Amino acid sequence: MSEHESASLVKTLRPFHVWALGVGIVLVGEYMGWNFTVAKGGILGSLLAMLVAGTMYVIIALCASELGSATKLAGGPYDWARLFVGPGAAASVGLAVYMEYIALEAADAIVVACIAQSIFPKLQVFPVTLLVIALLTFINYRGVVAALTLNFVLTMIAFIAILAFFFSTAFGLVDIHPEYLFQGALPNGMIGLFAALQFGPWFYLGIEGAAMCAEECKHPSRAVPLGQQAGMITLLIGAAMTLYMCSVLIPTDLLGVSVYPLFEAAQNSGIFIFVAALGLGTFLTCVASANGCVCDSSRSWFALSRDNYVSSWFSAVHPRYNTPYRAVIFTMPVAIGFAFSGFLDQVITFSIVSGLLCYVLIPFSLIRFRNLFPQTTSKVRPFVGPLQPYIAYFAIAIAITILSTLFWGYKYNLIFAFVFYGIAYFYFSHKHKKSNIENNWAEMGWPLPRGSENGKIGKEAIGIGDE
Amino acid sequence: MDMWTLINGLIYLLAFGLMGWVLLDASKVSKRRG
Numbered sequence: 495m496s497e498h499e500s501a502s503l504v505k506t507l508r509p510f511h512v513w514a515l516g517v518g519i520v521l522v523g524e525y526m527g528w529n530f531t532v533a534k535g536g537i538l539g540s541l542l543a544m545l546v547a548g549t550m551y552v553i554i555a556l557c558a559s560e561l562g563s564a565t566k567l568a569g570g571p572y573d574w575a576r577l578f579v580g581p582g583a584a585a586s587v588g589l590a591v592y593m594e595y596i597a598l599e600a601a602d603a604i605v606v607a608c609i610a611q612s613i614f615p616k617l618q619v620f621p622v623t624l625l626v627i628a629l630l631t632f633i634n635y636r637g638v639v640a641a642l643t644l645n646f647v648l649t650m651i652a653f654i655a656i657l658a659f660f661f662s663t664a665f666g667l668v669d670i671h672p673e674y675l676f677q678g679a680l681p682n683g684m685i686g687l688f689a690a691l692q693f694g695p696w697f698y699l700g701i702e703g704a705a706m707c708a709e710e711c712k713h714p715s716r717a718v719p720l721g722q723q724a725g726m727i728t729l730l731i732g733a734a735m736t737l738y739m740c741s742v743l744i745p746t747d748l749l750g751v752s753v754y755p756l757f758e759a760a761q762n763s764g765i766f767i768f769v770a771a772l773g774l775g776t777f778l779t780c781v782a783s784a785n786g787c788v789c790d791s792s793r794s795w796f797a798l799s800r801d802n803y804v805s806s807w808f809s810a811v812h813p814r815y816n817t818p819y820r821a822v823i824f825t826m827p828v829a830i831g832f833a834f835s836g837f838l839d840q841v842i843t844f845s846i847v848s849g850l851l852c853y854v855l856i857p858f859s860l861i862r863f864r865n866l867f868p869q870t871t872s873k874v875r876p877f878v879g880p881l882q883p884y885i886a887y888f889a890i891a892i893a894i895t896i897l898s899t900l901f902w903g904y905k906y907n908l909i910f911a912f913v914f915y916g917i918a919y920f921y922f923s924h925k926h927k928k929s930n931i932e933n934n935w936a937e938m939g940w941p942l943p944r945g946s947e948n949g950k951i952g953k954e955a956i957g958i959g960d961e
Numbered sequence: 962m963d964m965w966t967l968i969n970g971l972i973y974l975l976a977f978g979l980m981g982w983v984l985l986d987a988s989k990v991s992k993r994r995g
Contacts, residue, residue, distance in 0.1 A: 624976040
């Protein structure tokens with residue numbers, strides 16, 4: 495019996511943990527980063543980017559809910575691509591998810607250290623970054639329930655801070671400046687609208703990761719769709735409130751270059767309690783985001799390892815804590831390497847490009863899933879998304895459009911990412927053609943995929959039920 | 962030695978302590994499994 499067969503991931507998570515994982519990773523993007531849309535396209539550009547990216551993410555979340563609740567596997571996008579597309583796409587998307595989250599964890603840890611240093615100037619960034627990465631690795635090593643319960647508390651505090659600030663602004667407790675909305679509505683013309691799209695994903699980047707805890711959920715068929723859709727609604731509300739508050743409290747030219755826009759908006763309101771709440775919220779969302787990233791990146795690496803895409807040594811599960819402990823530990827040196835590479839902006843851009851690659855392959859996996867398994871029985875498809883697979887094509891078109899806008903300023907990052915994932919695609923396609931891994935549909939309790947009897951689909955989709 | 966040097970040193974100590982605990986536990990588990 496191999497190591498990973500003797501212990502398995504524990505099934506204890508509930509819908510609020512799924513919500514906490516998804517929103518915890520993303521909410522930091524509403525506290526900072528999204529405002530670069532304003533620098534490119536003004537308030538209208540930011541609004542358009544929020545709506546276009548929001549549409550794409552709603553569809554991605556629907557796809558992830560359907561695929562996650564059906565497959566109930568820890569690898570998320572990797573496992574969906576492996577089952578429904580092929581080994582090359584699976585390896586590319588598995589690595590993309592890993593890179594997306596690990597780069598984000600490194601960036602979050604540095605921001606936590608920088609915030610701590612801005613409060614205590616003699617504190618050094620290096621040891622605090624190390625401590626954040628080590629502490630989150632420790633928590634995730636000890637158990638997923640503790641890690642995601644912590645995420646729930648941190649995220650809830652940060653979201654309540656946004657809600658409280660919004661309602662006090664809406665009910666006139668804070669002096670607002672509606673003229674800011676018109677002064678910087680469209681500073682760079684129509685081209686600015688298009689250029690702003692590249693920063694739109696900041697509002698929602700990483701929400702698809704909520705489905706990656708499916709294998710550890712008590713009732714994944716219910717928990718994954720419920721947690722993920724609740725998370726997406728939370729983010730849409732949060733994004734709209736954030737854009738409104740910052741637009742009426744910070745002049746557009748300053749908003750576009752602000753490091754902590756929500757905190758700055760609170761400072762401009764002049765009310766101490768909001769300055770403290772939004773300052774605390776900025777800090778807590780960074781910690782929650784890094785914590786969720788350790789969880790998701792380790793699960794992606796664990797899933798890649800379990801299927802021998804990377805060394806199977808990483809697929810061991812801790813006998814006491816039921817966590818993929820070697821995969822969790824492995825996030826630590828990689829995140830430290832990213833954090834101290836000295837190229838933070840490049841690291842974040844690589845994370846976004848990796849994410850966008852996933853947003854092409856997740857809807858594509860759903861289209862393939864619907865083609866292979868047209869049955870709507872609750873065993874195969876416990877959650878059925880509306881208007882699928884038609885809206886999945888639309889999400890792919892939006893993801894490719896946003897990817898193309900990265901040519902403004904991030905041409906070389908884009909080329910590097912395409913070369914990196916292209917090599918991964920061809921290498922793993924070749925490697926796994928030889929090893930001929932078969933999908934075990936019968937073990938999953940599924941019928942044979944459409945076309946398997948008459949040989950219409952490839953070897954990779956033929957299960958043991960064929961015998 | 963001023964107070965902030967001491968605090969930064971303690972943060973290093975705590976970070977490496979956590980890393981050490983995790984690595985030690987993982988090696989124990991791996992040994993037990995053979």
